Amino acid sequence: MSGVDRLNVPEFERPIVELEMKIEGRRMDLANVADNEEETKSIQGEIDELEKDLKKLMDSVFEKLDPWDRVQLSRHPNRPLTDDYLAALFDDVQELQGDGNFKDDPAIITAFATFEGTKCMVMGHRKGKTLQERLKCNFGCAHPEGYRKALRKMQMAQKFKLPIISFINTPGAYPGIEAEERGQSQAIAEAIREMSGLRVPIITLTIGEGGSGGALGIGVGDRYLIMENAYYSVISPEGCAAILWHDAKKASEAARVLRLTPNDLLELGIMDEIVPEPYGGAHRDPRRAFDTVRTHLQKHLKELMALEIDDLMEQRYQKLRSMGKYIEVAA
Structure with missing residues (x-):
C-alpha cells in the first residue's frame, strides 16, 4: 500500500x-x-x-470479522476493482460503449473479451480509483443508460452465442432526480427480465458491494459467486440503520440483521459459491485473488457450456424460484 x-x-x-x-x-x-x-x-x-x-x-x-467488518473490507480503497479483474483475467478486451439511445455511462463497463481461450461478453460496475475517476464513474452508481447499455450488449452476446461474465460492485443504482426522469426503475426491471431469458450461460461474481437493484441490473445468471469479503443486500447497512433506527451510526447492527455476508447468502440459497480471498482480504494479495477467481470461473464456465440450452434455462428457472427463504402464514 x-x-x-x-x-x-x-x-x-x-x-x-x-x-x-x-x-x-x-x-x-x-x-x-x-x-x-x-x-x-x-x-x-x-x-x-x-x-x-x-x-x-x-x-x-x-x-x-463481524458482518460490518466485511462490509468495510468490501469497500477497501485498495481492493481490486472490475478493471483490475479485466486486465488480469481476460485477453483481447474490446470495450463497447453507449446505450444506443442517450449516452454512455462509465459506471458500467461492457466488452468483448477472451477468457482462457473462450470468447465472451464481460461486464461490470466501474468505481474508479482516483478522485477524478470516481467522480466520472459516479462511485459505481449507474444511471439508466448504464443498464440499457448492459442490456444491449447482453442481447448482442445472445446473438453471437457468447457466455456472459458479470462483475458486481456497486453501493446501488444512482437515485438522483435525473436518473428517475430517464426511467431508472424501468431500465433495471427490463434488464432483470431480459437476463432471465437469455439463452447463453451467465456467471455473476460479486467482488465488493452488491447493492440492491443496482446489483440486480446486471446480476441475474446461472451461477452466483461472491468473494469472501463481499456483501449482497437489499439496502446498505447505513441506509437500513437510518430507516429503522433513524441513526446511520447503527450500521454495524444493521449489517448483522440484514444477513448480507457470503455465508448468510449461501445458507439462504442466493449464492452458489464463496470464492476464498487471500488472508486479510483481496487487497493484501491481488495476484493470488485473481488466480483464485480464474480457477472458479473456469470451473463454472466449463460446466455451464456443457449443458444443452433447454437444460440451462430450466436450471436457471429453478434457481430463481428457489432463492431465499420464507414462511407461509395461514389466513
Missing part, C-alpha cells in the same frame, strides 16, 4: 498497517547498515520479533 492509501483503511486494520509500516522502516534501516555486522544482526532480530507480533495481530483481527 502507498502512504496515501494507508491513511484510508478500516479502523480495525489500522494497527496492522502501522506495524507493517514500522517493519518496512526497520528494513530500510537494515539496508543502510549492511556493512555493520553487529548492527545488522540487532536490527534483523528486531524485525523478526515485529513480524511475529504482526502475525499474532493479524490472527486476532481477521479470524473474528
Whole structure:
C-alpha cells in the first residue's frame, strides 16, 4: 500500500498497517547498515520479533470479522476493482460503449473479451480509483443508460452465442432526480427480465458491494459467486440503520440483521459459491485473488457450456424460484 492509501483503511486494520509500516522502516534501516555486522544482526532480530507480533495481530483481527467488518473490507480503497479483474483475467478486451439511445455511462463497463481461450461478453460496475475517476464513474452508481447499455450488449452476446461474465460492485443504482426522469426503475426491471431469458450461460461474481437493484441490473445468471469479503443486500447497512433506527451510526447492527455476508447468502440459497480471498482480504494479495477467481470461473464456465440450452434455462428457472427463504402464514 502507498502512504496515501494507508491513511484510508478500516479502523480495525489500522494497527496492522502501522506495524507493517514500522517493519518496512526497520528494513530500510537494515539496508543502510549492511556493512555493520553487529548492527545488522540487532536490527534483523528486531524485525523478526515485529513480524511475529504482526502475525499474532493479524490472527486476532481477521479470524473474528463481524458482518460490518466485511462490509468495510468490501469497500477497501485498495481492493481490486472490475478493471483490475479485466486486465488480469481476460485477453483481447474490446470495450463497447453507449446505450444506443442517450449516452454512455462509465459506471458500467461492457466488452468483448477472451477468457482462457473462450470468447465472451464481460461486464461490470466501474468505481474508479482516483478522485477524478470516481467522480466520472459516479462511485459505481449507474444511471439508466448504464443498464440499457448492459442490456444491449447482453442481447448482442445472445446473438453471437457468447457466455456472459458479470462483475458486481456497486453501493446501488444512482437515485438522483435525473436518473428517475430517464426511467431508472424501468431500465433495471427490463434488464432483470431480459437476463432471465437469455439463452447463453451467465456467471455473476460479486467482488465488493452488491447493492440492491443496482446489483440486480446486471446480476441475474446461472451461477452466483461472491468473494469472501463481499456483501449482497437489499439496502446498505447505513441506509437500513437510518430507516429503522433513524441513526446511520447503527450500521454495524444493521449489517448483522440484514444477513448480507457470503455465508448468510449461501445458507439462504442466493449464492452458489464463496470464492476464498487471500488472508486479510483481496487487497493484501491481488495476484493470488485473481488466480483464485480464474480457477472458479473456469470451473463454472466449463460446466455451464456443457449443458444443452433447454437444460440451462430450466436450471436457471429453478434457481430463481428457489432463492431465499420464507414462511407461509395461514389466513
